[in-house]
Amino acid sequence: MIENVCLGQYIPGSSILHRLDPRIKILSFVIFMIISFMSGNIFSMSILILSVAVIILLSGVPLKVYFQSTKYILFLIFLSCVFNVFYDYGEAVFKFWVLTVTLESIKNSVIIILRVTSLMFVSSSVMFTTSHSNISFAIETFMKPLSIFKINAQDIATMITISLKFVPxxxxxxxxxxxxxxxxxxxxxNKNIIKKVKSYIPIIFPLFFLSFKRASDLAVAMESRCYNNIIKRTSIREFKISILDISCLIYIIVILIGVVYCEYLMI
Amino acid sequence: MSALDIKNLSYIYNQGTDLEKIAVNNVNLSINDGEIIGIIGHTGSGKSTFAQMLSGTVKPTAGKIFLYGKDIWKDYKNRKEVYFKVGLVFQYPEKQLFAQTVYEDIAFGPKNQGFSEGETEEKVFEALDFVNIDKKLLNRSPFELSGGEKRRVAIAGIFAMNPGVLILDEPTSGLDPISREKIINNILSYHSKKRGAVIFISHFMEETARISDRVAIMDRGKIKMVDTPENVFYDYKSLKSINLDAPQITKIVSNIHSKGYNINKKIVTVEKGTQEILRLLRE
Structure with missing residues (x-):
């Protein structure tokens, strides 16, 4: 299926990222989000790109697959950044008809492309290397505190797992x-947009029908196996934080400190 | 002239990656106009990929397919010409039903072919005759029908397009014996009136033996053997090595033969088998 890897698909393997605790992976990803939105100058950007390269290397998934699975989103980002270049502010580099290109707008566009692309790649690396049940385990752990608001973390985790499983x-x-x-x-x-939309009815309709049918079949199957949220479920895997997990956290925190230094402390 | 000429056809999934898998491996086959050819093979032997390549929906990795002497990836400028000449009934075709009424669903194909309302109606009614569906059902939603009826409506959708080459990918799988029998009869009644080539893919040996003029055995992407059903099935012990079986009646006559009785081993239908056993009893 490599040629049709879709967003969020799990690719089995045994790389370092595969072996990490899912909770650590998701926690690190959240920290990474902060990092990528903080970095704005040339030094912090190079730290960011370098750290993404390391993560991709450790995931054991070829770079080609990353590009393939995110190509449509990357295209959209690229397109919006191209428009952003013409957003008129600051010092003009050159003018053409009504379009003005400024140094600031070019800089901003490049920063946005790099930020979002690295975010996409790191989130992909988490999805590629974490099985759905592990993701739901991690989500469940993080949502446990919500139980004081009468929110059942287990139910939500199950729903997320099932939705992810249905995507491929x-x-x-x-x-x-x-x-x-x-x-x-x-x-x-068909080139005509109205005709094109109309011509997709024979595809959308059976797809909806089948999806609903599959969902209701699954619900019946789960119910007939006495699935409910009253009992407390235990997991077949016991996750223990290993040295690998701790080194991952240290890695991400070192990057965070590096980026903070480059952004705010370096003169 | 043969309807379809298949030359060195191959299909490889994920070519150039670690997950590379050869689904169809250098297949050569010629399918004559007017014949019913059965293709049997166990799950994963490449039958479905093969069928989709023949219909032009999947592009082969290598090799050529000639439809009435024309290369379908070269001589046909418009993909639709190929689709209209080769009708493919996909596996579980009832999944593609979409219209609000049975009539509209069957009419979808002929309408896309550019027929007028009147001509379309004619074709829908003709297709209904082939699949033996009551005209009262025409205004019902296809989703209200039973599983067997849905399957037959979906097949009628292809019959209505009147393709010269008809491919059916496991048209009877997942149905009860009566519905299976009905579908087999529908295919035979279509073929007896329209002729043309029919490619029947199945893993039910009984029905394949019954309707096919020739049977091709597919194993791991290759065509192992193409011959009359009698010649393919009588040596059923070697079929077992590729996870296939022979019709029950073939095994019965073969067992009687191996006990030293003078009986014809090459029998694949119950009618012929009965005659042969009765003849033996009389002697």
């Missing part, structure tokens, strides 16, 4: 239905 299945199903309707002559490549 629905992806595959869509491809099948598209092929089936295409072979019946469905006009999916």
């Amino acid at each position: 299945i629905i992806f595959e199903e869509t491809n099948k239905i598209i092929n089936a309707q295409r072979s019946r002559g469905a006009d999916l490549d």
Whole structure:
């Protein structure tokens, strides 16, 4: 399935990232989000890019797959940044008709592209290396404090796991239905936007129907196996924080300190 | 002239990666106009990928497919021409039902072919005749029908397009024996009127033996053997090595034969088997 890796798919493996505790991975990702939005100058940006490179290397997933699974989003980001370049403020570098390009706008665009791309790649690396059940375990752990608001962390974690599991299945199903309707002559490549939307009805409709049917089948199957939220469930895996996990946290905190230094303390 | 000429056809999933998997491996086959060819093979032998390549929905990694002598990836400028000439009934075709009424769903294909309302109606009614569906059901939602009826409506959607080559990918899987029998009869009634080539993919040996003029065995992406059902099935012990089986009746006559009786081993249908056993009893 490598050629159709979709966003958020798990790729089995045994790399260092695969072996990390899911809670640590998600915690580190949250810290990483802060880091990427803090970094704004050339020094902190180079730390950011370097740390992303290390993470990708440790994930054991080829860089090509990262680009492939995020290509559409990257394209959108790139497009919006291209528009951003023409946003007129600061010192003009050159003027063309009504368009003015300034040094600041170029700088800002580059920063945004780098920030969002590194965020996308790091979040992908977490998704690529963490199985869905482990993600739901981590979410459950982090949501436990919410139980004082009568929110059942386990239920939400289960829902998230199931939704994540359905993504590749629905992806595959869509491809099948598209092929089936295409072979019946469905006009999916029409340039006219209204006709194009209309021509997707034979695909959207069965897809909705099948998704609802699958969801209700699953609900019945879970119920008939006495799934409920009254009893307390235990996990088959006991996660223990290992040296690897601690070194991961240290790694991310060192980057954080480095970026903070570059941004606020360095003159 | 043969309807389909398949030359060195291959399909490789994830080519160039660690997950590379050869689904179809250098297949050569010629399918004549007017014949029903059965393709049997266990799960994962590449049957479905093969079918999708023949219909033009999946592009082969290597090799060529000639439809009535024309290369489908070169001589046809418009993909639709190929789709309209080769009708593919996908696995679980009832999943593609979408319209509000049975009529609209069956009419989807002919309408896309550019037929007028009147012509479309004619084709829908003809297709309904082939699949033996009551005209009262035409205004019902396809989602209200039973599993077998849904399958037959979906198949009628392809019949209505009147393709020269009809491919059916496991049209009877997951159905009860009566519904399976009905679908087999639907295919036979379509074929007896329209002729054209029919490619029937299945892992039910009984029905494949019953309707096919020739049977091709597919194993790990390769065509192992193409011959008449009798010649393919009588040596059922070697079929077992590739996870396939022969019809019950073939095994019965084969066992009687191995006990030293003078009986024809090459029998695949219950009718012929009964005659042969009765003949033996009379002697």
